[in-house]
Amino acid sequence: MTELPESEVDVLIIGAGPAGLMLALWLARLGVKTRIVDKRTDKVYSGQADGFQVRSLEILDSFGVGERVWKEANRMLEISFWNPDSNGAIFRSAHSVNTIPGLSRFTESVLHQGRIEGFFLDAIRDSDTPDQALRVERMVIPTSLEIDESAVEDADAHPVTVTLRHLTEEEATPTQMLSNLADGIFRSNLADDDVGDILERSKAREARDEIVRAKYVVGCDGAHSWTRKTLGKEFEMKGETTDAIWGVMDIVPITDFPDIRFRTMIHSTSGAIMIIPRENRMVRLYIQLKEVSAGSGRVDRSQITPDFIFKSAQKVFSPYKLEYHYCDWWTAYQIGQRTGDHFSKLDRVFLAGDAVHTHSPKAGQGMNVSMQDSYNLGWKIGLVSKGILPREVLSTYELERKKIAKDLIDFDGKFSKLFSGRPAKDIMDETGVSSDEFQKAFHTSRMFTTGVGVNYEPTVLVAKEAEEGTDHGLKRSTAKSTQSLATNCKLGQRFPSHKVIRQSDARLWELHHKLPSNGRFRLVVFGGDISQQSQRDTVNNFGAWLKFYMPKLPTIKLLPGSDPHSGSMKFITDEDPSIVDVLLVHSAPRDKIDLLGDVHEVYHPFDPKLGWDYDKVFADGETYYEEPARAYEKYGIDKSKGAVVGLRPDGYVGLVTPVSEEGQQEIEKWFGGIFQHE
Amino acid sequence: MTELPESEVDVLIIGAGPAGLMLALWLARLGVKTRIVDKRTDKVYSGQADGFQVRSLEILDSFGVGERVWKEANRMLEISFWNPDSNGAIFRSAHSVNTIPGLSRFTESVLHQGRIEGFFLDAIRDSDTPDQALRVERMVIPTSLEIDESAVEDADAHPVTVTLRHLTEEEATPTQMLSNLADGIFRSNLADDDVGDILERSKAREARDEIVRAKYVVGCDGAHSWTRKTLGKEFEMKGETTDAIWGVMDIVPITDFPDIRFRTMIHSTSGAIMIIPRENRMVRLYIQLKEVSAGSGRVDRSQITPDFIFKSAQKVFSPYKLEYHYCDWWTAYQIGQRTGDHFSKLDRVFLAGDAVHTHSPKAGQGMNVSMQDSYNLGWKIGLVSKGILPREVLSTYELERKKIAKDLIDFDGKFSKLFSGRPAKDIMDETGVSSDEFQKAFHTSRMFTTGVGVNYEPTVLVAKEAEEGTDHGLKRSTAKSTQSLATNCKLGQRFPSHKVIRQSDARLWELHHKLPSNGRFRLVVFGGDISQQSQRDTVNNFGAWLKFYMPKLPTIKLLPGSDPHSGSMKFITDEDPSIVDVLLVHSAPRDKIDLLGDVHEVYHPFDPKLGWDYDKVFADGETYYEEPARAYEKYGIDKSKGAVVGLRPDGYVGLVTPVSEEGQQEIEKWFGGIFQHE
Secondary structure: OOOOOEEEEEEEEEOOOHHHHHHHHHHHHHOOOEEEEEOOOOOOOOOOOOEEOHHHHHHHHHOOOHHHHHHHOEEOOEEEEEEEOOOOOEEEEEEEEOOOOOOOOOOOEEOOHHHHHHHHHHHHHHOOOOOOOOOEEEOEEEEEEEEOHHHOOOOOOOOEEEEEEEOOHHHHOOOOOOOOOOEOHHHOOOOOOOHHHHHHHHHHHHHHEEEEEEEEEEEOOOOOOHHHHHHOHHHOOEEEEEEEEEEEEEEEEEEOOOOOOOEEEEEEOOEEEEEEEOOOOOEEEEEEOOOOOOOOOOOOHHHOOHHHHHHHHHHHHOOOOEEEEEEEEEEEEEEEEEEOOOOEEOOOEEEOHHHOEEOOHHHOOHHHHHHHHHHHHHHHHHHHHOOOOOHHHHHHHHHHHHHHHHHHHHHHHHHHHHHHOOEOOOOOOOOOEOHHHHHHHHHHOHHHHOOOOOOOOOOOOOOOOOOOOOOOOOOOOOOOOOHHHEOOOOOOOEOOOOEEEEOOOOOEEEHHHHOOOOOOEEEEEEEEOOOOHHHHHHHHHHHHHHHHHHHHOOEOOOOOOOOOOOOOOOOOOOOOOEOEEEEEEEOOOHHHOOHHHHOOHHHOOEEOOOEEOOOOEEEOEOOOOOOOEOHHHHHOEOOOOOEEEEEOOOOEEEEEEOOOHHHHHHHHHHHHHHHOOO | OOOOOEEEEEEEEEOOOHHHHHHHHHHHHHOOOEEEEEOOOOOOOOOOOOEEOHHHHHHHHHOOOHHHHHHHOEEOOEEEEEEEOOOOOEEEEEEEEOOOOOOOOOOOEEOOHHHHHHHHHHHHHHOOOOOOOOOEEEOEEEEEEEEOHHHOOOOOOOOEEEEEEEOOHHHHOOOOOOOOOOEOHHHOOOOOOOHHHHHHHHHHHHHHEEEEEEEEEEEOOOOOOHHHHHHOHHHOOEEEEEEEEEEEEEEEEEEOOOOOOOEEEEEEOOEEEEEEEOOOOOEEEEEEOOOOOOOOOOOOHHHOOHHHHHHHHHHHHOOOOEEEEEEEEEEEEEEEEEEOOOOEEOOOEEEOHHHOEEOOHHHOOHHHHHHHHHHHHHHHHHHHHOOOOOHHHHHHHHHHHHHHHHHHHHHHHHHHHHHHOOEOOOOOOOOOEOHHHHHHHHHHOHHHHOOOOOOOOOOOOOOOOOOOOOOOOOOOOOOOOOHHHEOOOOOOOEOOOOEEEEOOOOOEEEHHHHOOOOOOEEEEEEEEOOOOHHHHHHHHHHHHHHHHHHHHOOEOOOOOOOOOOOOOOOOOOOOOOEOEEEEEEEOOOHHHOOHHHHOOHHHOOEEOOOEEOOOOEEEOEOOOOOOOEOHHHHHOEOOOOOEEEEEOOOOEEEEEEOOOHHHHHHHHHHHHHHHOOO
């Protein structure tokens, strides 16, 4: 046997669905040497996951991808609930707002998975540098993975060895295609894992194998995750599988049902349906299939056809008519919730997305939680690979994301049960699900389902006090936050976006657009009313300290795409900026402030080739063109005193502290705990 | 000599700058067989025209291109005026709003010409059909043009014969490149026309010629227009040329001047400067060059170097410092204003843009008026070529655009004189230009400079009464409008965009986004409060009449890109829609209206494959997420009675009439006058 080719890489990503692509984009933007492989021949073209929660849109927007989704997606603004009346005919029992107004500039939206995968691929391409043009390597599967345990704590080592096999097109094509319609069964949990098949078919051709030595490997390889299985028995997912089977169809409906363009939950005596209006005149229907059941064994898949699913839907819609000419995609799945105890092995091999938590798709959570997993992981692996962060930060991934996965399957279990339940006949019907009960469950879950409610535990990254009785065993920050200074910038939660006015040119900006995902931590200095001499002195003294302190921190090279909302970086400078970006948001009348004359130069740093930076100081208050900005009020910050809000590279609040010497000390402690290599 | 290859085309466009590309995009979207040729080797990469007025952005947005400009461009929201104090040092004499708040969703913006040319090329590509993939043919110049006058009135004839020569790269490269810096002099009016040169150099190779027979030819070939010159002496442009020379530089400034990111007019004792802050940290400076003059003859171009221009700028900025490291582009020009008497020959050969009006660039008008010329012409030529409109509509092009060109050069002459003038020393200084006078001139011209003030004359296209004593000789509509029904939808002016709420799914839309440039006329039925039975009957009776009347109108095939704001048209139907699109905007409480049950089906047409159309009915009023829509108030329409507003395919108001039998008669007269072929 000839020797296999060998190579090194910082990060190897297995699987190029939304979780894998999100991670690849992060690492491309950070300039980390990365490969991403996928067993399929191509990206998804129709169907699959489709719901975008507001936090996902915010995250995508931080890479410059959000606008494309937001433009093409269908937005679901209101929701209808339908229930059977005393004669069993369905009627609209309630109609209300869908997501929470004011929570975000985005609302829940729907666009098929293939588009977002395409947007990721474009954004990764836009991040090309002379050193790296990261592309998905398709028709490649891993066949072995080993960790050299003696080297895991050596930051420079490549202790994970993976064998990759390059397939032919024939080998990579799923065998389970059932019909001419775009049929998603082969990706459903009703289908068997086909990796065994593929390996079997490709066995004879080991010559097309190669060996990759990686610092880190991330399995984003879905519910049947090869990576998870390879890591061993303690990585098995656990949970419940119910007997309930649901069908899914993407059709262009021909119907007289009045709420077909609203998100709608129908409970009828013939079963339940959820309507998800989509882009391109399409509608997705989730249809309870009461006449099939997993029962004790596997489902008889031959029974589940588009025709069968659609007839079930027609019964629920009755007396309204439902027909279609175009069907874009269909599938079916069995309701169940499973998650694993471990999200990483030795902080060298990680699992993300469906590889470590699966559940039913109706709540539109799957793709979102998966992308958010790798959004959480990407900057940590990236900055550790670059030597900027110590390895111990990697342990926060499992801590932060396992809790979300658990919340997710709890939510899904409860929600699915309510949805699959029999509608209550009347108020005395205790085993049925009443419309009120269902609506209440829906509305109370919104902070979770929007993704905005995520609240990370205290660690070195989040300087907040632990709740009593919780000890996760990871090191905590020695810094102390003062949450009361910024009541709506909650420690451990995502920093919200509100509008502010750029001092230099009066343009209104979403503050998020000045906080792109490029690996930098942030100090947002809410400087208060700096038209008052004493407050200006406070802010400028703080600036003088920053000027002294910042050079002690690491620097980071910014790559193409790192500032996606401010135009391309055509003119470049020789100096790498600090890993910490400083922004000033003041509450003084804008015309009373002279950017260059009044505020310390740390807030408008000078570059010998580019001059002063005019993009770091923002005001609250009036403009000629739009409603006044009300940033201080919305962030919950006092206009006279202000506050400093410290943000992680993923936009979560890690520190809230005063603009003062005390604040300086807390900042030193916070960053000290994060950047210190032991 | 061998015979030259011959071919036929509906429209031949000469010149692929903004005017030519706008026309090409229109014709691509309409599916008109078109060719576009340009003498240069490539599109513009830096410098050139850069200012986008709000009307241009609205027009670009109607093709789906506006968002790209709006995202990348620098927005100029406020303006500063600086003048010399009694010691001659400059100070900020005023600071105010730049454009008119509330006029449009856009504001004046700046992005270099190469980007917009690139966006046009992308949008044209997105309009590809199996029948046509329109691409700019570069390094091609026309060498002869003849019109067969006997065939001009035959709508199906191809009476214009043009010989095209295909150049080599060497032949097409301008000889006037002066330095390594991107130097725009070769496109400036200080440069000689180089077509003669090119022809001379390429003479020997006539074998690379071809003959094109076109229905229509449009010269978008700039100030030295070969097309114009070929049409003969009566097409010569007339006007004034002053002695004043101005320099232009695009630099990344290193300066302590406080207003460098605002649009700023500086009058100093050393000359005048206009600051145009741009994308990518750049700033454009227009710099009066007091030390050179055209005098009696041509300017000594060797004197005009970046160094010379920059030194002049430094003097004006003094005592503020100005330096730079990066210069992206520079040029110089001589102030003058010229326009032609004729914009078309026999309505078979047309001129647009700089080919028929030139002026100084400082007001940011050039590219805008040029694009608006061909925006006006495109749908007319397109729909005439397709046999939908009679040829006589083509005469409205010269009528409508010549007036704008004249207004433009009047404005520019006045504005340039004020700007180049000596600043007044004090209130008694009558020969100097006072700051107040200058500011007043600036502000009063804004309705014109935004492009929103354009007001077209009464013709078959615009059913309004002529002012006394005006007779342009073209036929007028026999329909009579009632302007008072919609006081802010002014006849002859562009229909403004305000937000409305889609009945079917509660999404807020800019109404412009439902009026894309795809060749269709529109009837916007403001139906009033249709929760009232009598008003609902009125609107539905009107709908019943529409259902009867519409089939008498032509139909139009919609092509890819024709609905750029509503996602791609993945699902298609067999039927071509009417040339007239009908939208209903009501003022009833949204939750009181059942789209399918309450309003006539003409407002939600049924398609046998796609079901009902959910995208045609909109409401005014409240939503959960944003400020309430106030469309009726903003359009100046009474909520109880409503109005019907008739729009041309370019979005200009052609008819305002009641929702009644009277309105039906006026609509029949209006469309009768437009579509009737004699």
